[in-house]
Amino acid sequence: MKFFNLRANHTDVRTEVLAGFTTFISMSYILFVQPAMLAQAGMDKGAVFTATAAVSIFGTLMMAFIANMPIAISTGMGINSAFVFSVVLQQGYSWQEALSAMLLAGLLYLIVVITPIRDWIINIFPNDLKSAISAGIGLLIATIGLTGSGLIVADPATFTTMGSLTSPQSLLTIAGVLITLALYYYRIPGAIFLGMMVTTILGLVTGLVHAPSQVVSSVPSLKPTFGVAFSHLPSVMNWHILPIVLTFFLVAFFDTTGTILGVQKQMGTDRDTNKSLIASALGNISAAIFGTSPATAFVESNAGVSAGGRTGLTSVVVAILFALSLFFSPLLTMITPQITASALIVVGVLMLGNLKDIDWNNxxxxxxxxxxxxxxxxxxxxxxxxxxxxxxxxxxxxxDWIKKQFTK
Structure with missing residues (x-):
């Protein structure tokens, strides 16, 4: 364990393992939310499940061995909704082309973090607007949760309106959201994951969710998605794809930068941020190659830090747990929009907390x-x-600049 400098970081193996379990439990919901989300773009659920786990393993190990940080990498919430609803369903690109755009964004990410361009990008917008971007993404994914579950429905007169609150599906959604909020309010570790599990059990009891014939199975094949990003590169080599590439890059870059700085602040240390960004960039590239939406540093890593995680050993434990989870793909059949809604809405609430960091007097x-x-x-x-x-x-x-020129 000398590689991780446990003693110098005032930690031990037991603490790091506990922190790894805490982080994994806090973020493991992504294994079930991600396939359900990307399936709406026409992607194979099993392949996305495996790709998500593979990206989580690879990216998190990069964070462990390049940066020695207790930060987990996985497919980001918010940017996955942009992948599905904005790029594929709204703008009409195929999911294969979206993966190719992601690959370009990942390469751009890597170029930026190994050059001085990094600092210019970080400073192009004030921190207030970076907080606004995070809050806006939170509102977007909460909206997706509300509409996907049927609590909010389309209306030709008012654009949207309240759905039926008495249907069994709506009642299951409401119960799931309230349960998850209560768990989070009482700071129960893994509140989002546990909320989804309790909601699933309620669905099984009421007959709204059907149990799979088996729980453990072989790992789903990556064949439907692996390497597709390369074969569709020629179709996205045009200027029209540039806004999508920049969106994937900027959201992943700012999201990861914010998480890394937040973890460092919680740890009370100031390590080489650029090493963490390089690890994240490699994770992003792997996401395009494996076949899932962009990867970011997960804010749930703070849960592991709170449990004492201080080094990359925490990240190694998280990666091992993601590897073990590959054998539980049959559980995906139980994850309905009503169950994922609780995760989307609660994550949206948490991301809206960024509004407090905006100077509303300016x-x-x-x-x-x-x-x-x-x-x-x-x-x-x-x-x-x-x-x-x-x-x-x-x-x-x-x-402002023009005004200053005339008032000199």
Missing amino acids: FKIAASAFLIVLGMPLTHSISDGILLGGGVYLVLSAL
């Missing part, structure tokens, strides 16, 4: 942040939200 910041946060759920597009708010910020900044 009109330029407030107007830009408002349009970012509101634009994402209304357009079902992360890139459109960034374009709306970011465009206003650049225009108002230009007006």
Whole structure:
């Protein structure tokens, strides 16, 4: 264990293992939410399940051995909704082309973090707007949870309206959300995962969810998705794909940067952030190759840090647990939109906490942040939200500059 410098980091094997279990339990819901989400884009559930686990294993091990940080990498919430609803369903690209765009974004990510461009990108927007982007994504994925479960439905007169609150499916969704919120409120480790499990049990008892014929099986094949990103690269080599590539890159980059800095703050240390970003970039590239949506550093890593995790050994434990989970794919058949809704809505609530970091007394910041946060759920597009708010910020900044020139 000398590689991880446990003694120098004031930790031990037992603490690191416990922290790894804590992080895994906190984020393991992604194994079930991700296949259900990407299946809406026409992707094979089994392949996405395996790809998600594979990316989590590879990316998290990169974080362990390159950066020696207790941070887990997996397919990010929010950016997965952009992959499905914005790029595929709204803009009409195939999921294969979306993976190719992801591959380009991952390569761009790697180039940025190994060059001085990194610092310029980090500083292009103030921290307030980065917080607004996270909050907007939270509102978007909560909206997806509400509409996917039937609590919110389309209405020709008012755009959207409340769905039936008395249908069995809606009641299961409401129960799941309340259970998950209660677990999180009382700071139960793995609240989101446990909330999904309790909701699944309720679904089984009421007959809304059907149990699989087996729990353990062989690992689902990656054949439907593995390497597809390479074969479809020629079809995305045009300027029209640029906004999608930039969206995948910027969201993953800012999301990961924020998580890394947050973990470092909680640990009370200031390690080489760039090593963590390189590990994340490699995880992103692997996501495109394996065949799933972009990967980011998971904010749930903070749960493991709270349990005492201080080194990459925590990440190794997380990776091992993801490897073991590969044999439980039959459980996917029980995960309905009503069950994933609780995870999406609660994660959305947590991401909206970023609103507190915005300077609402600064009109330029407030107007830009408002349009970012509101634009994402209304357009079902992360890139459109960034374009709306970011465009206003650049225009108002230009007006500020002009004003200063005339008042010199």
